[in-house]
Amino acid sequence: LKGMQIEKTLEKACYWMFSLMGFDFPQLKVIQKFSFCACLNLKYIVLNLVQIGAQHMFQHCWCLLYAEMNAIQEVPIDGFKNCKSLQHCCFINAKKFQENSFIDCDSLVSITCSSTVDHEKAGLQPQVIFQTSFNIKQSQDQHTQKQFEQFRQRPIKLRYNCSLVELASNTVQIILSDTFKNYFKLRFIHIPKVKMIGQRAFFQCYNLKEVNVKELQVVKQQAFYACTQLSSINLSTVETMEMQAFFYCTMLNNLNLQNLKTMQADTFSYCNELKHVKLNELMEKNSFWANFTLKKHLKWGYFSFVKTQLKIKVQQKKLRVINVLFSKM
Template sequence: QSSQLEKINLGCLTLNSEVLVFSSTVTSVPQKCFMNNQHINYVQLNQIQELDYQCFIGLLNLRLIEGLQLKTIQKQVFQECSNLERANFPLLQKIGENSFCLCQKLQLFDFRSNNKFSLSQCEFYHCKGLLFVSILSVIDLGIESFSNCANMQRCSFKSAENIKQNCFYGCVQLKWVQIPKVKHIQKEAFQGCVSLKYVQLDQNRCQIHKNSFNGCGNLKFVKSAFQNKKQVNTKRVKQKIQRINNLQRLY
């Protein structure tokens, strides 16, 4: 860690009362730089655009991080930051494997960038605190990207075209998924999603593996979750969809 810290001029950062602040002259954080540091509660990245491999891994007391200029997160950057609750990266363009793996209290991931990108594997694995996820610009949802997010109830990926194996495996509270442009859903992508009721997609353009929805006994496909009254005609479902729509406006 000390050798990596030497790459940052120590006058360009401050750590006061568990708050880590980088100056505007720092644009990247080297690999493993703050690994397993237990004195950091909040991080303000300012002008930093890239976080390298494992630079914040294992920060058990980290709760909030803001990076308004951040564009790239490499592999395992926040893995096992078990108390991280919120990450705000509006310009993010790349998320590496296992980036937020085992961040069990992560509740809000603010992602508003229009730059197209892909998830590859286990980015949000076992993030039990996630309730709702909306990422407008993701094209590919990776292997186990959201696996075992046990409390996630709704998700929206309006640009997603491919959903890979075990992507949502074990998301037992997931009820509603919006993937209107999806073209391929690989095997066991939604296996064990026992509460899943509605998936918005176009069945005429989507190839679905026969085992994609194993264990989803109450599933119904809807082409348009907001307009198809013949398929979604109960007052209760309409109210749920309206709440989702209201949440999406926040993102």
């Protein structure tokens, strides 16, 4: 969204705008109640002219990583409540953090603010570090190395010193229940040998964008519940999906369900962007798909792209060798 002249938002202006990834309001000074509440996929906000913010202004922005509002005097009640992925904040001129302004911000590492700011009732986690200038702080990972000993890890550095993680394993065949539950830092996972994903295995992995699977057959109850960033997963081999398996996957829009035999009525509830779906004859008779206007299924994804790029590079090397040989003739 872009609004060059907007100085004040309306109440609930962008309320529940699940697909909003960012906005540009350079003149914004006042944010009303619920203005950006439940913008699930919003990642960064830098609003240094905003002086007044109202209750619940960014509540439930589950993917929000960084917030900077250096002109605001008070962070309002429930202002950033339940922003589970929020890692760093900057409020240089704030004098008070109102009641529960940061409650349930489980990933929050540091806040840059005045040393005299009143934060007694803000609902902050004990690990939060207060600082008067913005410095790099390492996010404290609540998931232990032991849980991930079968996975290769790669940290991903993002803007404003935020970070996410990619995981990969070519041997794991089952993802057990609750394995990655509430792992807000997970962005990609490569698990080509996995045949079953257990209950709540990726529950509320808000920043998970892609899952690379090739032999997956069973997706258990709430396996990807509220993975609001998830947009790419190969389900062409899946035969069974249990209740709420992809509930609230608001960015999911491309599916291949050619081998699916069983699914529940709420398997894909609140997948509002779902448009490209390949169905078999059995699924075409399922009443869930009756209200969908479906388009042709597409093949795309991060890991597929990387693999394609490698093939192109190999072909280019062969061509260069051929050119050298011809030039010497």
